[in-house]
Amino acid sequence: MIGFTRVTGLPDASRPLLEVKGLRVEIALASGVLRPVDGVSFDVAAGETLALLGESGCGKSMTALALNRLLPDAASIESGEVRLAGEDVLRLPESRMRGVRGGRIGMVFQEPSTSLNPVMTVAAQITEALALHRGLRGAAARAEAEALLQAVGIPDAARRLDDYPFQFSGGMKQRVMIAIALAGRPELLIADEPTTALDVTIQAQVLDLLVRLQRERGMAMLLITHDLGVVARMAHRVGVMYAGELVETGPRQAFFQTPLHPYARKLFAALPDGSQRGSPLDAPPGSVPTLDQVFAGCRFADRCPQAFDRCDDEVPPWHQLGAQAVRCHLYETVSIPRPLAQRMTGSGFVRSGRQMTPLLEVRDLAVHFPVRKGLLRRTVGEVRAVDGVSLALVLGRTLALVGESGCGKTTVGKAILQLIAPTAGEILFEGENQAGASQDALLAMRRAVQMVFQDPFASLNPRLRIGEIIEEGMHSLGVGEGPAERRRTVDGLLERIGLSSAMRWRYPHEFSGGQRQRIAIARALAVSPRVIVCDEPTSALDVSVQAQLLNLMRELQAERGLAYLFITHNLAVVDYLADEVAVMYLGRIVEQGPVTSVLKAPAHPYTRALLEAVPRVDAIEEIAVGAALAMSPAELPSPLTPPTGCHFHPRCAKATDICRVSYPAAQGMVGGHWVRCHWPLTNAVKRVSD
Template sequence: MSDILLNVKKLETWLGDGERPVRAVDGVDLKIRKGETFALLGESGCGKSITALSLMRLLPPSGRIKGGQVLLGDTSLLDLPEYAMREERGGRMAMIFQEPMTSLNPVLTIGQQIGEAVKIREEADSSSLRQRIIELLDSVGIPDPERRASEYPHQLSGGMKQRVMIAMALAGRPELLIADEPTTALDVTIQAQVLSLLKALQKQTGMAILLITHDLGVVAEVADRVAVMYAGQIIELAGCEHFFRKPQHPYSQKLFKSLPDSKKRAQRLAVINGTVPALNQVFTACRFIDRCHRAFEACEQAPEWTQLESDEGVRCHLAGRADQWLREAPAEEPDHLAGQAEGMASLLEVKGLKVHFPIHKGVFKRTVGYVKAVDGVSLAISPGKTLALVGESGCGKTTVGKGILQLIKPTAGSVSFASDELTQLSGSALRNRRSELQIIFQDPVASMNPRMLVGDIIEEGMKAQKIVRNSEQRRSRVAELLEQVGLPSDAASRYPHEFSGGQRQRICIARALAVDPKLIICDEPTSALDVSVQAQILNLLKSLQSSRGLAYLFITHNISVVAYLADEVAVMYLGRIVERGAVDQLLASPRHPYTQALLSAVPVADPNLKRKVIRLEGDMPSPANPPAGCHFHPRCPVVMDQCRLACPELLEQSDGRHVSCFRVEKGL
């Protein structure tokens, strides 16, 4: 009896009905065995999600499957009528979507939504239905499932919502679970919980998992086999350990070289120039030829699939010769301004910053409490330096950035920038300072006016600050900025939607640079980007810091980015900084229990490295009702009685770092 659960042969999916349809999936072959985790890896736009939707037959109206075969066991899914496909979809195969908030109905309780999934598969009275809902919520690790079943999606955290999606998928007891980027939007601690949950459920039920991701660390953590997808095709297939030890395709090799870490701090990250080619064409050459560092004459012809071993292969003319990597020129060490910055007075100094939002209730909107989003944060940044602010979502990182910029008026505290107290400035005085403090937002799409040309978007700050009054000089300055961030000058006459995610983030960087800032607050600028695009942005930020002496407050939860870019790190939890120190020092030997748990949860792109993850129980408490004493004590694995009664001060240690923990004070 075959152990192959899913067998996909020559799958082709087209989008659009015109003369040049988008060939989103172009001849994909893959096999998934019973009980295994199969990772589908690749950058945005390569066809991963469309492949999954094709398997589920959930394509958008413009999509159609042009050819191929999809066998789930002995059942040919593409030959089933829709009513029969519904029995398979949500039954033997189920799917978890990337964004749980848009997948859950905001006006139905969690229990009602899981109940809908159960009723499709099982005949149950109200009592047994309720019992099955509680059982599913309990199986995915949701505490107090009886109460949570009566709550609505907005009352749950991101990790909880993703667990609810998993519970709904499990309602039909699937043999195959398709997980489309299930951890992309989650913090590392919640991500570790979800990955651990999927592995535990797989062990219990024996289901297979098709994991779609672009995170190499996640792949190393859970996958048995890996397929790399590029421009609608599978270009490499290998066992997980073999793939990480010796990737065969030049694209795969470049992905690994693009990963940031502390060992690459003195050099530029490798980048994959260009973008995934448009898929509305018939390819005659290798699809990666324009971006490949090893392309040669034979690549003008499309390569065939080369089987290397019984279960491994690659689509490349250099198949089997991964050891003959092209020797690239050694990366030049950037001209760091570290020596210049040492000993200089701080450019930004924040002391006791508080941002409290009032809670109003009743007809007369009386203030009944406060959301303590930021509750006494102190930090300093020198010229040419980068301070990384890390922590889980909801801890107040972005509010700190907005409070520094006075985009939100601080409740208390001091924000000193180049000797000016920003909290005391208002009107024109504050506007005059705005050119020196800029921000790059997390979502470049939401932060740009879609009706404005890119040139006008970049010019806007110059006009407001009256930096360049002549329109011809402004246009020249825009062209210079676009070139500086690696975009062509004709990009000024195009609209934001005409660019990729990485290019849009470059436009946002150009807009920030247009007013000659001294400090840029970078709010998760690489969180939604692929590894290759992330490398381009990090190289650009590092280069600009070197040439202009810029200071960065880098808000992120990506620890590998912190290791590569930051000079200092501040770890934030529920509105307060719990540990702060030099990046090498803090990442190598964290002292605070929260920092230790945060770093232990970071997935590493090495399947042979078995890390011990410190599990944090529950979610971060609400800043509207923070716990007494140390804010971390309800989740702390080494809590003491003293922690429940009093809040520890952020004290300087003998090695220069600052830690807020009673155990550290006592030398435990």
């Protein structure tokens, strides 16, 4: 079972293992010099986790790369010290640094798909590290590689050693990355966004794994993240970065009870939850300033609601308030702000419940992919990616589709737009069936229905500037009266999604992953659609940019009556934005209903497990090791050979014999909430026909 392991006390730290003092990194560009890391100082003790928290572009990842001396060619470390157990690694020759990098310092990169070599087996990649850092080769190296895969929780490790990265799921690839990082028995592990874009159950497994390995091996850990829930669960201490410098540090519990810096308090205010439904999130306006300038005052002043004249002209000094330290002029008199107010626990704003005719309706949608083998490519089976899904999208309302990676959510979205041909079922747009229609017949629907894809880098043309990318759809569909109006629309969209209009001349590769995702969203919004299918639109965004985006989507829905199909694994976003939620497992919907009903009183064990796996910022007290989820940590079964009976029964703690032989019928509950489960429900439940 998956255990919720929460870090509690600080380890014994007579002397820090890692000491960083005055670290400065500069990047030489034709247009000037960038300073992504500008005078950063911190330390980490053995067995301790320090979380670096902040928005994209604040310098967190560049700090981690500098510690490993893995900077891009145009970048250099201008000053500072990085001492590992007293030895300054910045002064080591490259021949000795190769023993530190991957040996004494292990690193888990943000995107395992691009970090793992696609043409090398997992065994080859792990044994390469073992040979370099521990001198192991042959049978000894293979045995150790197998032990590492077992340690990170990959089942059948001996067989999977000879698999290639593409044969692993996203969560398993991240585990392979951790195994490679551990091969050199590191004293310090740097984890750069280790759970970004992972669904909540896999994230829970990876975080538990990191905590367990840290405790077993006594490693120090530098955790880089923008997820406050992950920080609350993992960190001993927190450092908040903004625009290349640290602005606040302190113990985890003190930080979560009373964040001091206005920027840190804005990050908490930007977190979505159900109590704020119908109200805008209090996100900081604008974006992180460009780092090619010399700052005269506080770097957050332009976005700070409490800024005054001195903030513009004078760099704030550090102030120590108990165990916390903050860089802000507001603390000249050493006054401590009130702790963050507890959020409301009511149901929040609820939209009108009157029935409306769906603009887009899906009935019994099925998407099956044939599996062919042999010289004649005969069909020997089929992957049931989507197996009888029914949904209805109403103007002005949001339907969220949630579930683990591999359950078929994205396939549903693509099938609605006929980007994947449905095997069976109906797709009704304004009452007309679009399934199997010609390209000309689909034109009207495709003008009204847009999609934001999960991977923005793959969906943006690398040869076009982003202004051209956003304007391309407007031009082809005849949106806007002329080039000047289209340019004004593009500039306005860029400002509303947290970028500046001056960025319209840049190419996609000049933006971070989160910024590219915002550009993809702006492109979909530019043609004034009536329905938007959003496939994980916030998965790579930090909390402040996510809040800006959610505010924008909510405003556009109110102004234009947009319908959203919101595909996501972020249940906090669902609680804030959605009117209705459908929970999908292995190609089928297992529970659906109003969001306030499903998330507050989930009826299906799978829905309960998803909710229990979410890291919470309001739960920073100790939780005993071994508190279990209501779900086995086993991987999602293959849709090629789904389990008999209820597809969830191999992972369900409440499964009985009937679950193994019979797929459950739909059972209706109060207020349009229904579930497919044999597990006994309340007496208020009545059976309805399929």
